[in-house]
Amino acid sequence: MESSDGSFEDWRASSPDCPSVASEYPEPLESSSDTREEEIADQKSAPSHGLILPSKDRKTGGHAYGYESGQKPYADAVTTQRTTQSALEATGRQSIQRLALRLAKDNVTKLVAKQVGMEAKKSFRATRRPLFLAQTECEIGFQVTVYLCMDEEDSASEESAPELGMNIIFDPKSDAIMLFNRTKGDEQQFITVRKRPISNAWVPIRIGSSERAMLDPASYSISWSGKHILDMTVFPRRYMSLVPRHLKPLTKNRKRALEELASQSSPPPVKKPKAKEASEGSSVSTAIQIDDDVVAVSGPTVSSSLRSKFNLINDLCHPMEALKLHDAIKVVNSIEEEDYTLTRKADIAVHRKSLVFKARHSDAAEELIVVKLLRSHSEIDHKDDKVMGIDVVGERWLKEVKNNYRVSEHRAIASIYGFDARFLTLYMEYIDAPSLDTHINGEGNPYCTLDSKDARQVLLDMTDAINFVHRKGVIHNDIKPSNILYSKERGAVLIDFGLATTRSTHNGGTRWYIPPEYGSDGKRGAPGDIFALGVVLLFLLRKIPLPELQSPPLVWDIRRRGVGNKKAAAARAQWESIVNEAAGKLKDMNDGVIHPKVLKVISRMVAPRPKKRATGDQIVEKVKEYDDVGSKYVFTY
Incomplete structure (x- = not known):
């Protein structure tokens, strides 16, 4: 042919x-047996496609021991799947x-x-x-x-x-x-x-x-x-349109311009609806007048003369990265009832590999959400290992979304509300609380400014969250102060499952919170999360400064493992010595808040050998037996 x-x-x-x-x-085929x-x-x-919010009791229920064991706010999401x-x-x-x-x-x-x-x-x-x-x-x-x-x-x-x-x-x-x-x-x-x-x-x-x-x-x-x-x-993208802050009704001249634009698109357009997000049957998905000069439209083909008159969505690098503060984007979904509008409110974090900002979602208009966007590169450069293609980033996005849904039922873990594969975005719960790494003094070696009661609350919340995560078959791999939000009203909340895996081998993380065994065999697993939480508690109890800001700085390449890499091995050994010395100081600590038996189990959380390290169940056992607050805490397991 x-x-x-x-x-x-x-x-x-x-x-x-x-x-x-x-x-x-066509009708879908049955999946093969090997998958x-x-x-x-x-x-x-797997969730349903609409934005799903947990009950307000779960988010504002006060202390962590207000969490009800077995609570499953996403039960409906699991049972309402579609093809x-x-x-x-x-x-x-x-x-x-x-x-x-x-x-x-x-x-x-x-x-x-x-x-x-x-x-x-x-x-x-x-x-x-x-x-x-x-x-x-x-x-x-x-x-x-x-x-x-x-x-x-x-x-x-x-x-x-x-x-x-x-x-x-x-x-x-x-x-x-x-x-x-x-x-x-x-x-x-x-x-x-x-x-x-x-x-x-x-x-x-x-x-x-x-x-x-x-x-x-x-x-x-x-x-x-x-x-x-x-x-x-x-075909070009036709499922989204920009909705800036100042919209005006279409004038007759604008309508004529849009009709001219539509006439050069194929297939021929059907009768256009009034200005709204992505008309389903038309090749021109949206027509919205912005101020006096700019119209946001998208269609499969546009002449060069008309292109200069319009601000086209498919000219953008990434619609949500290019979205300005307080502007909105309208998005069409596979089901009309699940079309949504997202308004960008304020940036939270801008990194090379991700962008995080606060937003308003039309399905949750009364509250803020967090949008996490994974950045990708269209250009393919096999010589530069730091440049990840859209296929690699897409797979990472899939893993992060799935892992978030596996563990999102716990009140000490930030909930995932929804997602959109077209933008590689996750729509998460917004928690009005700072991260633990912000609670520091202004000295050269910044120590934590929280007290022992706060440290105990973090111990209870995070131990319960980590036990929950591990029983779901997930390893977080990046527990550190910046990934734990804390307020006295909500308690501690674990965020960012971007490095989470379902296996014990992983080459990412933050060097000061990675367990010693990783340097020899490259494995971490559940004991690695316990070690990382132990380092966080040493910081909260003021036995070490915030590792990321210690002076002089102590850094090494975590990818260089084994005794052959002398420089990395020496720096890693020096840090392990600092951690062991700080853990030893817990034996002499007596502030009347945390029981000595609980302090002892905290010191075992950073034991160099995984077999000697305290487990999540052992921590729960000790705080239930020796801590007044811990004895009343409702643990999930």
Whole structure:
């Protein structure tokens, strides 16, 4: 089958097999058995798509011993799952469509696209009809398998039909997608991408095994080892619009401008609704007048003359990174009732790999939430290990969201309310409390200004939270003062599961809170979280200054492990000596607040050997037996 030079719209209009867009979504296939176990695990913690808030009693219930054991505010979220593409089949929301795939029938028998995202994995098959794929709040992309026709040599060898594997990942910073070739092959086998219509001005892209390329919105012809296998059209994002603070009604002149814009888009627009977020049936998703000159719209194709007149969403680097303070963005979801508006209020933290800010969400208009955004890079640079591509960041985002949902039921852990894979964002509970690292004096070696009662409250709350997390099969891996918020009214709250894992091997973290065993075998696990909390308590009890600001500074590269790295090993040994000396001072401490038996178990939390280190259950046992407040505390387990 020869590839035509026409655009996607040409062959869609001429194809007798192609029904209306709203019915393009085929029935999902059953997932394969080798992924069933993973799906079941994900279903236990997967949320519904709407923003879900915990009860106010959980957030403002005073001391931690007001927490009710077994409380499950997300029970409804776990039981109200949907299949996103099935929902799309019912709604036909064209504004979230991002891909169209049509097979070369002479060379391909079928294509299967599997969702990569938060929902239980479902597969969608294409044979004769084109397959339309949407970018929803749940998917970072699709895993595509193309089943090739067997030639005479393949048939004679009695081998199974050859397969081509590709990953398609949506770029949160642009309208582009990343195409990753996951097919194992030699140098003679590669994917070739040609832009349609064919032009000498556009050089074909060659993608070898385990290589990737970024594709902008356009129509493409995809070949494998010289054989045309499919045509693919990438649509720009049409599911969001900026809503700045000062909006005015559209004037007649503005309406005419928008009609001119819509006339140059395809497919032809239906009757436009009044200015609102992303019209489902129109190629122009939003039209909103801003002051006197700027209109925010988005559509699949726009002429260069009109482009200069409008502030287009798909010109932005990342919509939420570019969102100005007090401005808002409207977002379309797979279900119309779950469309939402987000207003950026104030920044909390700006890092190289993430952005955190306070916001208002239309589903929780009466209170602030926290938006955490994972930053990614569209450019692919294999020489720079510090630059993470959208595929790597997308996988990290998935893990962080899933781990947050696994542990979000505990009142001493910040709740996750929702997420959006299109922006790599998490929508979290806002807690009006400073982190522990802010409670310091202004000296060169800053010591904690909280008292022993505060330290005891942190011990109770964090021990219960860590025990809860570990029983859910999660390791936090980054417990430190800056990741623990504290107020006398709420108690201590654990945040930031960005480095959390479900296994004991992990190479991230903050050096002063990483346990000694990591330096020898690279493992940490549950005992590593206990060690980190022990270091935090040494700081709270004023036995050491805040490690990050100690003077002179003591730093080392945590990736350099083993005795062969003498400089790192020497610095690590010096820090372990400081921690052991500080733990020894707890024996002589007597302020009448924390019982000596409890102080002893705190000192065992930083024991150099994991087998000698106190466990979470042992800490609970001691505080229940010897501490007046601890004996009344309602522990989860």
